[in-house]
Amino acid sequence: MAKKPIELGEAELAVMRALWEGGPQTVRDVMNRLHERGRAVAYTTVLTFLSRLEQKGVVASNKRDTAYVYRAKISRQSVTVSRIRTLVDQLYDGAATPVLLHLIENERFTPDEIAQLRKLIDDLDARESG
Numbered sequence: 001m002a003k004k005p006i007e008l009g010e011a012e013l014a015v016m017r018a019l020w021e022g023g024p025q026t027v028r029d030v031m032n033r034l035h036e037r038g039r040a041v042a043y044t045t046v047l048t049f050l051s052r053l054e055q056k057g058v059v060a061s062n063k064r065d066t067a068y069v070y071r072a073k074i075s076r077q078s079v080t081v082s083r084i085r086t087l088v089d090q091l092y093d094g095a096a097t098p099v100l101l102h103l104i105e106n107e108r109f110t111p112d113e114i115a116q117l118r119k120l121i122d123d124l125d126a127r128e129s130g
Helices: 010-022 027-036 043-055 076-092 097-106 111-129
Strands: 059-064 067-072
Touching (some): 010 027, 010 043, 010 076, 027 043, 043 059
């Protein structure tokens, strides 16, 4: 049985990025981080998003002194895997190669990223011939 995809909207992802990058934070901390990134959101809006994310099971909160502190319960990697799997399933009937080829043909990569790609390909070749 396939795992249920992690469905997060754009604003929810912005809140999750704040938690992934800044660790556990209060509502005000998250709001300030979003403001630093050009997202003018009200305190109550951030609180609503954090509450919604907690209901979805991807965020947890603990009361510390007078404020609640929120932390991500899932990693950026797990969201990435879920979203890419959904994209591959929806667009290419589960075939990942067309997505990979599209990215390689249409995106720019740093020399370090190219070296990582080459290593991955070499590792795949070694597994196939080993």
